[in-house]
Amino acid sequence: METTLARMAGARMSLHPQPLNAAAFAPFGDVIETRPAGDPGAFPINGGMVTRHHDLATVELGGGRALINLFEARPYAYPMEIAMLERHPLGSQAFIPLSDRPFLVVVAPPGNTLEAGSVRAFITNGRQGVNYHAGVWHHMLLALDAPSCFAVVDRGGDGNNCEERWLAQPLRLELPDA
Template sequence: MPVDETRSEARVLSVETLTREAFAPFGDVIELEGARHYPINLGTTERYHDLARVDTGDEGGRTLINVFRGQPRELPFEVTMMERHPLGSQAFIPLHGRPYLVVVAPAGDLDAQALRAFVARDGQGVNFAKGVWHHPLIACGEVSDFIVVDRGGGGVNLNEQTLPFSYVLPVDALVTE
């Protein structure tokens, strides 16, 4: 969605480099660098172990593995809403080497002042912890496929909320220090 220049309350959202430490309040960064690993299958395979906490069991939920095909978003991009999954975590693992953007806010009541944005690089996925607010997939550049691990089953596992003001991810959002 292009930026609505008529919205006077739009704020620029600075974009951070995605690291395990910076993203920890919101879930897990799924990447091989720095992960615990060991050889298996007679030494022919390296297992990168326990990369994210999959949490889908509330109210009889079950774990689903999906592929999401994200249409590219144009920068600048206006963030006007957030969503969360109160009954389970949701992981996105890219099947491409392109950067994509992640916008999050802490679990609990949505605090529009607490939004943070990250740029995920080649080899980085994210796992949103149960109840963490996040913007839907923000693929950049071209159509992008992601393996998504999330919850299926009964109960209401999607809340969406419109922000009281919008944030803009700037044209240079994919460039971080």
């Protein structure tokens, strides 16, 4: 299912999430997930007892330092209004689910303009994480169904690394049919 923005007769635009995959998400960052058997980036370590899934995301620190955090997210009521996005101009930000529950990812390309028509939505499979590239617009963490825990790798250090911007016209985020 493709992400679509559809203007309903006289109503606001709606945003429909598509399944998250590396190719579709590439303009916004990296998908963090295990690699299939045989992939050269997945190899045995520790006497063959562990498989290392190597170099899954590019952490951008912009002269800062890496922060490792845990976030506990409560689900919103859906459908919901997407009215504001944020970006981190000085570094990337990665969200890795620890609860094995799908979550939503709402993003827009980096840049000084933020247009409702450029906003995309993805739904993870519960085991995929995301790493937003520096400057990519994104919504706050969007848990589904139940509270969820995430490991978050972020940039710390000098400089303002969070900018928020309101959309000229809010979007209605609609969940895919179950």
